[in-house]
Amino acid sequence: MSVAPSSSSQTDRRSVAIDRAVDVVISSRGHASPTRLESACALLRQQAPLHWVERPGVRPFRAVTRYADILSIETRGGEFAAGPRTYLASETSEAVLQRVTGKPQLVRSLTEMDPPDHGAYRALIQGAFAPPALRETELWLAHWAAEMIDRVASRVRSFDFAVDVALPFTFRVIGRMLGTPEADDARLARLAQAFVGAEDPQRRLAESPGDTMRMAMLALRDYFEAVVADRRAKPRDDLASLIAHAEPHGAAMPHYELISYFILLVTAGHDTTALALAGGLEALLAAPDQMARLRAEPELLDSAIEEMLRWTTPVRHFMRTAVCDTEVAGQPIREGEALALFFHSANRDEAVFAEANAFRIDRSPNPHIAFGRGPHICMGLQLARMQMRALFAALLQRTDRIELTGRVRRVQSPFMSGVSRLPVRLNFRALRSEAAE
Numbered sequence: 001m002s003v004a005p006s007s008s009s010q011t012d013r014r015s016v017a018i019d020r021a022v023d024v025v026i027s028s029r030g031h032a033s034p035t036r037l038e039s040a041c042a043l044l045r046q047q048a049p050l051h052w053v054e055r056p057g058v059r060p061f062r063a064v065t066r067y068a069d070i071l072s073i074e075t076r077g078g079e080f081a082a083g084p085r086t087y088l089a090s091e092t093s094e095a096v097l098q099r100v101t102g103k104p105q106l107v108r109s110l111t112e113m114d115p116p117d118h119g120a121y122r123a124l125i126q127g128a129f130a131p132p133a134l135r136e137t138e139l140w141l142a143h144w145a146a147e148m149i150d151r152v153a154s155r156v157r158s159f160d161f162a163v164d165v166a167l168p169f170t171f172r173v174i175g176r177m178l179g180t181p182e183a184d185d186a187r188l189a190r191l192a193q194a195f196v197g198a199e200d201p202q203r204r205l206a207e208s209p210g211d212t213m214r215m216a217m218l219a220l221r222d223y224f225e226a227v228v229a230d231r232r233a234k235p236r237d238d239l240a241s242l243i244a245h246a247e248p249h250g251a252a253m254p255h256y257e258l259i260s261y262f263i264l265l266v267t268a269g270h271d272t273t274a275l276a277l278a279g280g281l282e283a284l285l286a287a288p289d290q291m292a293r294l295r296a297e298p299e300l301l302d303s304a305i306e307e308m309l310r311w312t313t314p315v316r317h318f319m320r321t322a323v324c325d326t327e328v329a330g331q332p333i334r335e336g337e338a339l340a341l342f343f344h345s346a347n348r349d350e351a352v353f354a355e356a357n358a359f360r361i362d363r364s365p366n367p368h369i370a371f372g373r374g375p376h377i378c379m380g381l382q383l384a385r386m387q388m389r390a391l392f393a394a395l396l397q398r399t400d401r402i403e404l405t406g407r408v409r410r411v412q413s414p415f416m417s418g419v420s421r422l423p424v425r426l427n428f429r430a431l432r433s434e435a436a437e
């Protein structure tokens, strides 16, 4: 005879399940395992959407997993500050940072800033990322995408789309805008990746994530100090010169903020887009009907790209801190409470996206928040879309088949994650001149 469980044991089981889901959502490994991550997010959205998390070694915070709540917090900049607690970090690494740098963060850039600095610093280069300024870049991107595909066309065997195409393709875009030489791309990309993915064993430069971040930060600082000195002596028509001469409040930027600006651009500007490209291709390979449709109806490319952005959501969280007593979805939030906004969960929220776990290239509307929203909305969103459009257009035009040839690997990080290894083989279409021979 079965015995009905007591309500207290049901409550215990529920809180154990919630705790386990939180472990997945805040862990590096959780983000490298899509199935576990999706079910953990679904459980939290359903049962504990604004869950108060207390874990040894991490200052308490709320895990926010519903789309509507994240959107509401992101767009209420006056009530929720972006700094100084911008990412989830252990108390140990926060203490080390405080001791070493005297600040709660390794860098202080736009993502860590609030008014009045945020607006003043953002305005410095926002124009360079607006569509009129990007027109020349868009024309160049079509050539650059074709060249990238040519570089791998000679490889008869398989190659790694994430490492050999997506990363070098995206890094050159930001390197070209900044004005750094192509010869430095691989080194800068490696440092930038270590900086944002310090927990990942393949991205580490040292044993501990804290040491990795510090090493990457110091190497990037040395590199950009030299760039700043060069541009101050000999200004050029590039972003590095613009930043080196910028005066956000009518005076030169303090050194810490100046170097942070460069670090923000090299970290935000390529890994994110590379993860969306590799994850987008992986999604197409896993859904052959969607791949066939995109080949047959190339006019769906723009909506396919929006779906890839929703699907991959490379930036997994940012944090906000309540600056006053307030509420979210009727739940009181006290001044000083920190909230981690899990964008990936928002983009799989069934309350907004029908069949959220299906990858559909014609999804419409698709109000995903892969680029965030509100005052900190991604400054490079048009540039990211242009890059994705150019590379997928070149790839699909020149191939008639793409196959996965090995194991997919994902970045282990609760901050920026997605596909970091995607071994594939391309079958190139016969060009007309070859076909005629």
Ligand code: HEM
Binding pocket: 074, 110, 111, 112, 122, 174, 264, 265, 268, 269, 270, 272, 273, 276, 309, 313, 314, 315, 318, 343, 370, 371, 372, 373, 374, 375, 376, 377, 378, 379, 380, 381, 383, 384
């Ligand atoms: C698929 C590619 C990309 C994704 C998914 C992405 C995502 C994001 C997200 C989620 C934020 C924070 C938004 C918020 O807090 O509300 C952000 C901020 C930012 N992104 Fe991107 N990004 C991408 C590409 C780029 C590129 C190519 C650049 C060019 C340099 C860029 C530059 C920035 C900057 C400067 C910020 C800080 C804005 C601020 O705090 O005011 N991003 N991005």
